[in-house]
Amino acid sequence: MVTPMTAQTTQLSAEQAGYLTAGPGRAAETALARLIDAGLVRVSRDGLVSAVHQTNHGATTPVEARLLNHARAAVRFDAILQSTATSTEMTQLHEHLLGRGLMQRPRRRSPAWVFSLGVAVFLVFLGFSTPAFFIGVPIALLFFVWQRGRGAVTKAGKEVLRQVTASDRVHAVALYGFAGKVSGHKVGDLFDLSQSVVKMIPLKKKHRSSSDGGGCGSASSCSSCGSGCGSSSSSCSSGSSCSSGGSSCGGGCGGGGGGD
Amino acid sequence: MAGITDLGVGIGWRSEIDLTVERLPGVDFVEVVAENLHGDVQRGHLPESVRLLLERGIPVLPHAVSLSLGGADPVDLTRVEHLGEVAEAVGAPMVSDHVCFVRAGGLDSGHLMPVPRTKDALDVLVANVRLAQQNLPVPLALENVAALLEWPDGELSEGQFLAELVERTDCWLLVDVANLYANARNIGTDPERFLDEIPLERLAYVHVAGGVDHGDVYHDTHAHAVLPEVLGVLDELCSRVSPPGVLLERDDNYPSDSEIASELAAIRAVVDAHRG
Numbered sequence: 001m002v003t004p005m006t007a008q009t010t011q012l013s014a015e016q017a018g019y020l021t022a023g024p025g026r027a028a029e030t031a032l033a034r035l036i037d038a039g040l041v042r043v044s045r046d047g048l049v050s051a052v053h054q055t056n057h058g059a060t061t062p063v064e065a066r067l068l069n070h071a072r073a074a075v076r077f078d079a080i081l082q083s084t085a086t087s088t089e090m091t092q093l094h095e096h097l098l099g100r101g102l103m104q105r106p107r108r109r110s111p112a113w114v115f116s117l118g119v120a121v122f123l124v125f126l127g128f129s130t131p132a133f134f135i136g137v138p139i140a141l142l143f144f145v146w147q148r149g150r151g152a153v154t155k156a157g158k159e160v161l162r163q164v165t166a167s168d169r170v171h172a173v174a175l176y177g178f179a180g181k182v183s184g185h186k187v188g189d190l191f192d193l194s195q196s197v198v199k200m201i202p203l204k205k206k207h208r209s210s211s212d213g214g215g216c217g218s219a220s221s222c223s224s225c226g227s228g229c230g231s232s233s234s235s236c237s238s239g240s241s242c243s244s245g246g247s248s249c250g251g252g253c254g255g256g257g258g259g260d
Numbered sequence: 261m262a263g264i265t266d267l268g269v270g271i272g273w274r275s276e277i278d279l280t281v282e283r284l285p286g287v288d289f290v291e292v293v294a295e296n297l298h299g300d301v302q303r304g305h306l307p308e309s310v311r312l313l314l315e316r317g318i319p320v321l322p323h324a325v326s327l328s329l330g331g332a333d334p335v336d337l338t339r340v341e342h343l344g345e346v347a348e349a350v351g352a353p354m355v356s357d358h359v360c361f362v363r364a365g366g367l368d369s370g371h372l373m374p375v376p377r378t379k380d381a382l383d384v385l386v387a388n389v390r391l392a393q394q395n396l397p398v399p400l401a402l403e404n405v406a407a408l409l410e411w412p413d414g415e416l417s418e419g420q421f422l423a424e425l426v427e428r429t430d431c432w433l434l435v436d437v438a439n440l441y442a443n444a445r446n447i448g449t450d451p452e453r454f455l456d457e458i459p460l461e462r463l464a465y466v467h468v469a470g471g472v473d474h475g476d477v478y479h480d481t482h483a484h485a486v487l488p489e490v491l492g493v494l495d496e497l498c499s500r501v502s503p504p505g506v507l508l509e510r511d512d513n514y515p516s517d518s519e520i521a522s523e524l525a526a527i528r529a530v531v532d533a534h535r536g
Contacts, residue, residue, distance in 0.1 A: 039516055044278045045309050052516045074276045192279065 015061055017164045018174035019093060020102060020157050026177055027093060028084035029201070031063045033173035036191050040068060047077035047197040062089040078200040102157035107150045177201070267319060267465055267505025269528045271520070274510070278309035280517050286524060287318065291507055294322040294346045294355070301342075301349040310350065320350040321465075324357040329388040329402070330375035331361030340395045347398050354464060356401040356434045357392075359385065359422065376411035377421045382428075389429045401432035401464035404454075406442035406480040418449060419457025426462050433458060436467035437493040438480055438509075445478040451493050455500055465505035468494055468527055483512035486523050491530055498534040506531055 012020070018030030032049070035041045040058045043049050051071040059065035066089040070080055084090060097103040153161070166172040169190040172182045178198050180187050188198040268288025273281050274296075281290060290313060299305045306314075314320055324343045327335065347355045360372040375381050393400050402425065404418060416424070422433060435458070440451040468491070470484040486508070497503065506527050510520065 042277065042280060042514070042517075044276050045307070046275055046278070048276050050276050050514060052514065054513055 012160055012164060013061070014170045014174045015063060015093065016097060016102075017161060017171065019097060020153050020161045021175055022177065023152075024085040024090045024094065025081060025201075026174065027063065027090060028067070028081045029177055030170065030174040031061065031067050031084060032081065033170045033178070033191065034060070035064055035067060037168075037170050041071050043077060043191070043193060043197060044074075045194055045197070047200050048074040049077055049080050050074040061093075063087070063093055065089070076200065077197050078202060081201060097157070101154055102160065103152050104150070104154050106152040267321075267507075269524055269531065270319075270505060270507040271524060272323075272507060272509045272511070273310060273313070273320070274514075275307065275309075277510070277514050277520075278307065280514070280520060282309060282312060283517060284521055284524065286521075286528065289319040289321065289505060289507070291321045291323045291509075292346070292350070294324045294343045295326050295339075297322075297346050297349075301345050304349055306349055314350060319353065321352050322346040322350065322355045324355065325372070326362060327357045327388075327392060328360070328362045329357060329392060330359055330373075330381065330385050331364055331388070332384055333364060335388045335391050337391075337395055340392050344396045344398075347396070352398060354399045354401055354432065355396060356403060356432075356464070358403045358405050359425070360405045372405045374405055374407035374409070374411065375421075377414040377416045377418065378411075379415055382416070382421060382424060385425060386428045389425070389431055393429065393431070399432055399464075401434040403434035403436050403467065404439050406436070406439040406446075408446055408477070410447050417453065417457060418443070419454040422458050426459050431462075432464035433462050434464050434467060435497065435503075436469070437497060438467065438469040438471060438486070438490045441487070441490045441493050442471060442478050442480040452496060455497055460501040463501055463503055465507060466494065466497065466503045467507055467509055469509040470523075481512070482509050485515075485519075486526070491526060494527065495530050495533070498531055502535060503531065 014034060015027050015030045019027035032041070035058075036043060038058055039052060041049055041051050049071050050073070051068050054072055056065045056068050059068050063084060066087050067080060067084045070083055075083075094103065098105070164171060164175065166175050166182045169187070172180075172187045172190060176182055176187050178188045178191070178193060179201055182190075186195075186198075188195065269286065270289035270291065271281055271284065271287055273290040273292050281287060290310075292310060297306065297310075310320060322343055324339070326339050327343070329335065343355050343357075346352075358372050359375060361375060362369050362372060375385060389400065389402070402422075404422065425431065426433060437451070440449075440454055443449040444451050468486055469480060469482045470486040470490070471478055471480040471482075472484040473479075494506065508520075508523055508527060510523075514520070
């Protein structure tokens, strides 16, 4: 049975909210959730995803159409999420969010950021002992902050994302992922997905070199990241707390876009 | 045969639709393709869905596609043994395969090939069936296939061929009414004559499936809706005998749960119409 989609006052679709929350992997999960919700695909106990009809009828977005097309022959849950997350259609969704000013090209954290942190700390101590060196402290700190990079979601993006709530099971996936929890309930349970299927979603692998739009590592990564942060999405949306802590999440949840 | 006198209406269990099969109302029994159950089945290592169905008391019948009992090659007893292990793992009252061959000279056809309906071919089939029966823990039922060709120099009609097979091996019959319809369309056989000639008292159960026209040929795809004409053949069969069970086979292009439920309901309506 199709879940009545709650009218949310944001201008974001659930798929877009998923992308902003945790990147292309989460958007792929959200598209799949919407199709399951609409009865257009089914997932077996072993995690085989198959389209109910052999047409793209019922798809409401290019990402959904891509997913439906892929599912005409049964395909594993994790494989279809990965291929959808890395698809051209997902890149187009990313471009759309960039165009709306909800996302920005992230500046990746430099691998040398720990070194610059050390230099900054050293200069701070030096400044205390020798006031003439205080001039170097703000410079070092600014350099350090720049090297930390910046998140993929803009302030405007965080603002609209803050208005999204898990008012139905599809939005629950957008915000928390199949592996997350909402109101104490596992989101996967809302779709009758067994935990063995939910665990197919690969965990985040550390890598900072994926290209824009995300590689799939970002896809899967984001789901784990998302669920981690999802429990406190409001703080994530506000940004800094999650993104600063999310070493394993690259841009972090608040930064959205995971691997972006 | 004890335990299969009233199977009811069932559906082929396939991993892609396992949750659908579990959810569908009115599924009285299921069939599993024995070759699709791998691993340590004799130790009860069955798919979770199949275990759940068994726990609900739903009979699970193994159906094989690879014994090649109509072939001239010796029967591969490891395949027979696997079929028997599946039967024991699910506590099945019977197993089934087809009157066909699927390999010859080391090549697999990838298709259920019809057997020449000659006395010589029948002798080979009978010998193979007997050997399989000796190595199976439960009775064996054999199914008529859909054929796109008839071998030349046939000496028996399909019904006569199966009747003699039953008489000489005491096997059971699994009648596929969709295959009867396909053969009528493609090679001009007569389903009513077939039903007249087979020993209906040895009917184990019935298969129903969908197909599609492709030019002048009807393809028994198991991936399309069941045609009214196929239900018509089922109706003809039910007018002669009350089948112990009728099973819907769907192997691909799975429709929505509600569409599958509708097909099962249509089958049940035909069966019930003759039970008064």
